[in-house]
Amino acid sequence: MVKIMIDPGHEGVENNLDPGAVANGLKEAALTLRIAKYMYDMLNEYEGVQVRLTRTGNQRLTLSQRAKMANEWGADFFISIHINAGGGTGFESYVYNGNVSAATVAYQNVIHAEIMKAIGNVKDRGKKRADYAVLRLTNMPAILTENLFIDNPNDAAQLKSEQFLLQVAYGHVIGLEKAFGLKKKGGQTTVQKTVKDDVAGHWAEQSIRKAMKAGVIRGHSDGRFGPDEPVTRAQLAVILDRLGLLK
Ligand SMILES: [Zn+2]
Known part of the structure; x- marks a missing residue:
């Protein structure tokens, strides 16, 4: 197991204790919970695995409490989900910068x-x-993912798509x-069956x-793609930009 x-x-999110990064109408704490819950559902399609979330709502949790929960449960792996901020774009992952096991590095790679x-x-x-802290204080292999930048308009547009959050979760799950x-x-x-196809x-x-x-081109926030819907001029501009055709 x-x-x-x-x-x-x-x-x-509602009580504004620590919403994390906030920008472009998005709150990090809400996005990380959406991704984590998708991961939870997807991982429950596997056998021989037990999954827990450190939080399932807006409860207050310190970083050391999160690590303690994993340590006391005897988790085999700890994965912390975050959204980046501060200027930039893209995805990065972290392991602790002190002593980590070879397994930790191998898990991060895959x-x-x-x-x-x-x-x-x-x-x-x-x-x-x-x-x-969550990487340092956990006794088991642990990684932390920073999934795009909430304060980058292009990244934020992707994070607003439920389809994209599902893809983020899916990538984590296939990695696991x-x-x-x-x-x-x-x-x-199939893990992706939760997407309305x-x-x-x-x-x-x-x-x-x-x-x-x-x-x-990404799907709608409810998971539909809407293959026969017209493209607006704004969407076309974004598409051309994503294709790298604009200076
Ligand atoms: Zn964060």
């Missing part, structure tokens, strides 16, 4: 790679090390699947999937 503790970074694959056309800021050799319950379920069978399905994978 593999015990995985997922830690949605920050807390208190999970980082799978997240990058899942989120498409996003800048890879690299695998990093830092003295973060590979890191721990997890197997699906009863064989054939209105693209399957469409005449342009192949191109749409390519566009989504490349991050050029």
